[in-house]
Amino acid sequence: MALRQHEAASHGGDAVNDPSNTRRQDADLRLRMDALLSELQDHVQHIRSRRDQTLILLDAVVAIGSDLDLDELLRRIVQAAVDVVDARYGALGVLGEEGRIRQFITVGMDEETIARIGHYPQGHGILGLLIREPSSLRLEDLGAHPEAVGFPAGHPPMRSFLGSPVQVRGKVFGNLYLTDKRDDAAFDADDEAVLRSLAAAAGVAIDNARLYEESRLRERQLAVGADLTRALLSGEPPARILRSLADTVRTMTGAYLVTLALPVDEGQQLVVETAAGPAAAQVLRLPLSSTTLAAKAFATGQTISSDDLSNDPRAVGGSTAVVDLGPAFFVPVGGREQVRGVLQVANTPGRAPFDETMVEMVKTFADQVALALQIAEHRRDKEQIALLGDRDRIARDLHDLVIQRLFADGLTLQATLGRLTDRPDVTERLGRVIDDLDDTIKIMRSTIYGLQQRERRDSRRGLRAHLAAASETATATLGFAPALRMTGLLDTDVPAQHAEHLLAVLHEALSNIARHARATAVEIIAEATGRTLRLTVTDNGRGIDPTVTRRSGLANIRTRAEELGGHLTLTDRRPTGTCLEWAVPLSGSADSP
Known part of the structure; x- marks a missing residue:
């Protein structure tokens, strides 16, 4: 019995001192040490990347804070957001009336891609969700969200998504949209926190840029107001x-x-x-x-x-x-x-x-x-x-x-x-x-x-006064005052019907010149000589376009002449322009207009 115990003890001592068992223990220890070192390296790398990201964020804040031109500032903000979270694509949607996107600034797409996509988003889908609920939003798969509406034709594929509102004085100015992290990983909580910080700094920078722009505009307004006052007084x-x-x-x-x-x-x-x-x-x-x-x-x-x-x-x-x-x-x-x-x-x-x-x-x-x-x-x-x-x-x-x-x-x-x-x-x-x-x-x-005659706006004034008023009114549409000459007993010898037709013809002729002739001078001659009432309107414009076949205005003028037994004559004026002559016979009646 004692011999067996001695043998057992001998065998046990051999197991403890077995070299192979010691090697296995050393290997296990090295594996644990390697795992701990790898975990430590990952932790150090994470801290280093967070430090680098923080430095990028600080540089971005300084960069956007130093620019006071609003358009350039908005583009810098998008570029800074892309850099700070290492995204492939970034955009800033500036909101307008009724929460609609009125300006969309992108980074990461070339002009050809933007042109192929067409009009910028209007605020539907995920973009609209961020507009309705202005808070940070992080998604691993953009297309899997129930609010997603897909991409238009020609749009590059996108998967991961990170968005954050940009507020100016408590009011949402717009939203930052970032997609596709470059290492094909999803955006994490640190990325979201960094983007919120950048959005807060961007809101302050935008407010400063707007205040600066408003001050410049006020200065210009004051200068222009002073110039206007001097011009009016002079x-x-x-x-x-x-x-x-x-x-x-x-x-x-x-x-x-x-x-x-x-x-x-x-x-x-x-x-x-x-x-x-x-x-x-x-x-x-x-x-x-x-x-x-x-x-x-x-x-x-x-x-x-x-x-x-x-x-x-x-x-x-x-x-x-x-x-x-x-x-x-x-x-x-x-x-x-x-x-x-x-x-x-x-x-x-x-x-x-x-x-x-x-x-x-x-x-x-x-x-x-x-x-x-x-x-x-x-x-x-x-x-x-x-x-x-x-x-x-x-x-x-x-x-x-x-x-x-x-x-x-x-x-x-x-x-x-x-x-x-x-x-x-x-x-x-x-x-x-x-x-x-x-x-x-x-x-x-x-x-x-x-x-x-005074400038009375009633039907009792004479034909001369009506002609003068029509000429003055035409100044606004022509851009200059036409020359007016009146000859004969226009107020006493021209019947009311003839006067009405003549004024209608004059209005039509001046309207045609204003719309089509591009003239710089017009002469109007109204004559009541003997038994004839004649209206002559001459301009120095580009003349009548022979390719235009629809001339309802001239047809009406001709009809008015024929109804009174007269005629319409159109002649080219040298070197440029047109001469319209409308002539009708005066009846024996001298019914005053």
Whole structure:
């Protein structure tokens, strides 16, 4: 028994001192040590990557905080977000009215890919979810989310997603969207925390950039206001002042087109009076119908905006009929009690909509435009009063001096005529002179009557006054004042029906010139001589286009002539232009219009 125990003890001691068992224990220990070292290295690498990410974040915060140009700042923010979480693609969706994306800035896509995708997102799917619920959002698989709506044709595939709102003074300015981490891993909680920090710094930087931009705009506004005051006090022509204001508004807004539309025909229609931009010549003197947004802004006295003017169902015609326009807004000039015109500010399609700061700035300019128009109106009234005073004086002088002397001369000749009964040839000649003096006195009395007419807006004023009013009204659509000459007894010898037709013909002729001729000079001659009433309208424009077959306006003019037994003649004017002559016979009636 003792021997067995000794053998067992001997065997046990051999097991403890077995070299193979010791080697196994050493191997296990090394494996544990390697695992601990690997875990330690991973931890160190994680700390190092977090440190690097923090340094990148700090550099990004410094970079975006040093830029005060808003457009460049927004692009820097997106690039910084992509760098700080190592994403392939990044974007910033700036929110506009009603929570819609009005500007979309991307990083990671080339221009060809962006063009292939087409219009930037409108805020549906995951992007819309982040708009409705402005808080950080992290997804491993973008397409697996129930709110996902897929990608448009040509869009690169994307899987992982990380989003965070950017707030400025407690209000959501936009959202940062990041997709596809470069190591094909999912975004983690550290990435989300870093992006939130960057978004907070971006909100402060955006606020600073906007304040800086607003201060610059105020400085420019003050400078422009001072220039305007000097121009108004110096008596500079209102047309030049308005053109300068349009140029200034375009420069400060960066717009493609700025127009000022003013009412004509007693406010029944708007016409583009001033324009600035590459397309200014195409829209200048363009009539704006009641279906345009400009006319609606004029009628309501309220500012109207559009993200895509050419495709806006609320707008029909106007400048979009000749120019393709994108974002735009319309500001009424003057208060709601008396709107004097409408300022339009528009950009090309695809550009970002104008922000509220820009709209408010243009409203300030609209007030200055209203002031310029009011001063111009007062000047016109003053000149009109002076003109009417001159007319009264001339009429009195003609009546009291010239006509009386002519009448006395006529009586003298008649007395002399009775003493020359033996000289029939002299008697005939003196008789013709006396008749000419009688006709001259009639013409002068008609002229005096026309000079003494005031600008009354009723149907009782004479044809001369109507012709003068039509000529003055056409100044707004033509862009210059036409020359007007009137001859004969237009107020006394022209029947009412003839006068009505003549005025309609004149309006149609001037409207055609304003729309198609591109003329710089127009001459109007109205004559009532003998038994003929004649209207001649001559311009130096580009003439009648032979390729245009539809000429309903000219057909109406011809019909009016034929109804009165007259004719219409159109001739080319050398070197350029057209001469329209409308002539009808005068009946025996002298029904005053």
